[in-house]
Amino acid sequence: MSGTIIITGASSGIGRATAEAFLEAGWVVGALARRAEALDELATKYDHVVPLPADVSDPDAVEKAVARFAETAGRLDVLFNNAGMFGVAEYIDEVPLDVWNKVVNVNLHGMFLMARAAFGQMRGQSPRGGRIINNGSISAHVPREKSVAYTMTKHAVTGLTKALSLDGRDIDIACGQIDIGNARTPMVEAQIERAHAAGKEPDPSMDVKHVVDAVKYMADLPLEANVQFMTVMARQMPYIGRG
DSSP: OOOEEEEESTTSHHHHHHHHHHHHTTOEEEEEESOHHHHHHHHHHOSSEEEEEOOTTOHHHHHHHHHHHHHHHSSOOEEEEOOOOOOOOOOGGGSOHHHHHHHHIIIIIIHHHHHHHHHHHHHHSSSOOEEEEEEOOGGGTSOOTTOHHHHHHHHHHHHHHHHHHHHTGGGTEEEEEEEEEOBOOHHHHHHHHHHHHTTOOOOOOBOTHHHHHHHHHHHHSOTTOOOOEEEEEOTTSSOTTOO
16 A cells, blocks of 8 residues: 655654655655755655655644645645654653753644644545554653653653544544654664663664554554554563563
């Protein structure tokens, strides 16, 4: 199957890997991220890329990006609501308020704004409908220590997923959530290198390809079916039983 998809956070990491996989499968991809140069570089490598330089926390930029993509591609079949940030690893009383605000703006405000714009487009297009895939985290269920801002916002993403699933049920809009644990993106690779340099055993991780395959499976489903929640994680992570 091929179709049209907007992927947020498409300039690097999971977003970039997912964008490349969908492009190779023949999809029209709206690559949305703040770094325009990274999106332009992606567009030089692949056809069917619509670069969408925008900040997901900017309401006007989000509305314009989704409208531009729908006009260019003809419709919006899928949103991979992926952009997110961690913040700092500190106790709650040591988390700077400006960092808290940045995490909320991207992980919560940005996810809401992107879902809002996509939902409106899917509701109004003909034929009606589409699919929203939210990137949660295993921290949406079981937090790591010193991750209060990230954990709070990712728990909220689960609420967004449930609300959109309910509201979209009778208007052909599906919503599901993928919860990911330690995919080897460039950021995680750098963490592994730092652990080795310090003589420590790095946390278990997995090839980012497994995340890409999971998102692609969710996106390829017909609208009569939905993956409500999926957890994809490195098998040896202390998730089951941690706490």
